[in-house]
Amino acid sequence: ADHIPLVVDQNPQVPSRIKFLIEGTGEDPAPTLVAMARRLVAAGATALAMPCNTAHHFAAAIRGAVPVPFLDMVALSVARAAGLAGKGGTVGILASPATRKIGLFDGAFAGAGIRPLFAEDDAAMLAAIRRIKAEGAVTEARAALRAASEELLVRGARIQMIACTEFSLIADAVANGTETFDTLDVLVDAIKDFALGDAPDQPGICPQRIFV
Known part of the structure; x- marks a missing residue:
């Protein structure tokens, strides 16, 4: 160890x-x-x-x-995503809606030639994060993350990046058929x-x- x-x-x-x-x-x-x-x-x-x-x-x-x-953690994680998806690839982002609003990953993904996709239901993602903060890894939060992951998979993001430490607690709830990594593990x-x-x-x- x-x-x-x-x-x-x-x-x-x-x-x-x-x-x-x-x-x-x-x-x-x-x-x-x-x-x-x-x-x-x-x-x-x-x-x-x-x-x-x-x-x-x-x-x-x-x-x-x-x-x-x-x-x-942002630069390191985008580098990991680039290694998995390759230039021109698509990566799904399971994160707080704040990361999309402020363009946290935009510059790094653009530089790596990767297309990021975010889950469309911001309210559900934010509610899940707040629920985990308040109550832990509850069933409702797991269901929300699963739904977001399945949506991203349907839209073409087989490679998915967990970019929220609350979601790290329920990482096993992602959709079947995805290749997922956690930015916390990268850090x-x-x-x-x-x-x-x-x-x-x-x-x-x-x-x-x-x-x-």
Whole structure:
């Protein structure tokens, strides 16, 4: 087993990304995330990882605030998708509607020549995420993810990417016949590679690694 030294900042005071990005009613999470990043570096962290896809909307602010590498889950996951789907391929995205609204993956997918597809029922996806946050991996959330995955498969996305850590808890609910990977697993692989000194030059590994 790999025993990775970790410094963790679990902060329940991070403002809601959904309220800020989708509803337009919440506080900007960026200052809180930047403060967390600085605390982690002060505590001895030599690289940063953030296991929330939607929060990567604020990655630039975090990168600009600290002198250590930021392991970018978005770039790393799109690179994994490109390896599975190939240039010109289609990848289904099982994620918060916020990721589509803010175009979180758009630039990376365009650069890789991949066509992303999102589930069409934003309300069902958002309701499932909120249900999991409140109650865990309940049947209704599993049914919603299954329906979204089946819809994406019908539309041509056999390769599917779970890009929400709530959906990571019910990943086995995806449709039969899909090849699915989880962005959280991709990030974990990058953390292990970095900590063990095996990280290759790849998208998402910031060139600031000289500070490590």
